[in-house]
Amino acid sequence: MSNHKNIKPTESELEILAILWEKGPATVRDIHEVLEQRKDAGYTTTLKLMQIMLEKGLVDRDTSNKTHVYRATVSQKDTQQQLLSKMIDTVFNGSASQLVLQALGNRHSSAAELDAIKAYLDEMEKKSK
Amino acid sequence: MSNHKNIKPTESELEILAILWEKGPATVRDIHEVLEQRKDAGYTTTLKLMQIMLEKGLVDRDTSNKTHVYRATVSQKDTQQQLLSKMIDTVFNGSASQLVLQALGNRHSSAAELDAIKAYLDEMEKKSK
DNA sequence: ATTTGACTACGAAAATATTCGTAAATACAT
DNA sequence: ATGTATTTACGAATATTTTCGTAGTCAAAT
Incomplete structure (x- = not known):
């Protein structure tokens, strides 16, 4: 009975989710360093994507430190x-x-x-x- | 060793391909009548999509009659x-x-x-x- | 011949997704 | 305190996908 919401991440969002699933909670930089190896996107691109994912509820984050730590909310x-x-x-x-x-x-x-x-x-x- | 090209249809294109695979060669109207049952898109929307798919090489068509007949080129x-x-x-x-x-x-x-x-x-x- | 209906072509608007530059905030080292 | 490096926020440019209106073509019916 887990989940009725429609999960519809875009292609890029899915890549990020995959990394979060594999590594667990991670910072934007963590994610970006992984992505960087296969594509060339700027750091702020990754950041923006993750902020959008936050809005959509695909991730949440811990903002208690300056460097935020993101976590996938969809399993x-x-x-x-x-x-x-x-x-x-x-x-x-x-x-x-x-x-x-x-x-x-x-x-x-x-x-x-x-x-x-x-x-x-x-x-x-x-x-x- | 069939095919080396990267097939990357969009979401909408995939829906159309699925219908073509199932029904075989079909006209825009044929396709549109199927799509119409689940979404509401105008006829020219379907037409345009299929024209784009033609450009991309996902389909080809028989133009010998006024009403063109489309066929999937990707298996x-x-x-x-x-x-x-x-x-x-x-x-x-x-x-x-x-x-x-x-x-x-x-x-x-x-x-x-x-x-x-x-x-x-x-x-x-x-x-x- | 004119009208009617169904079709194609095509440009362009609208919606969505991706990318990036710049500014402001914060922490840390000098 | 000042400078440096790293981070977030955010607007906006770009690219891609989807949608649709309009005009032109063609064939069949009146």
Whole structure:
């Protein structure tokens, strides 16, 4: 029952969220240093983006120190779910399993990962009986 | 080795592509009638979008009759792959299997679909030996 | 031949997203 | 205290996407 709000981050916002999810709470500079490695954007661009994300409620921040610390307010899982759902609907004809096969097909997954998926499938079938 | 180009349709373009993939070649009116059911956009809006898609090479068209017939030039599969890849990278920490579990979790898939996935996994494991 | 209706072309407005420059605030070192 | 470096705030320029109005074309019906 987690979350009913529509999470719709833009492309750039998603990149920032991803970093926040991975590293946990971080400053603008932290984020910017990561982004800098793949794109070239100015520092204030990152800052502005994060301020906009604050307005939208995608993040909040601790302003008790001069250098603010930002934190994602939307969970990675909810966001994943949201985006997946949309993608399945629009690009995979509404079929989750079609997406699954496609995802497994063109990526390498370790044997352990595959086993985990199989175990999960077994679990589902058991429950559905 | 189908396709090296970067397919990056916008949100609206993707909706149109989805319809073209499903119905095959279609006129602007065909597309618009489908879109009309979920959003309210004017006819010329759809037309303009499709003209832009033509410029970008996402579609081509048969102009031998007055009413042009559009056809997707990018395949559904290539587009799926492209979008999936990006999504896995940015939202699923690079792990395809993480995406798979998430996709299976919150959607209903039929027993037959699940079996198909399992069969596929078995196939992969066999080959990797 | 004229009207009517459906179509395309196209420019441009409106909405949204991205980028950046500049100013003000703060902390720290000299 | 003054200078330096780092930060935030914020307006505004730019770029991109979406929307639509208007004009012109064509074919079929009157």
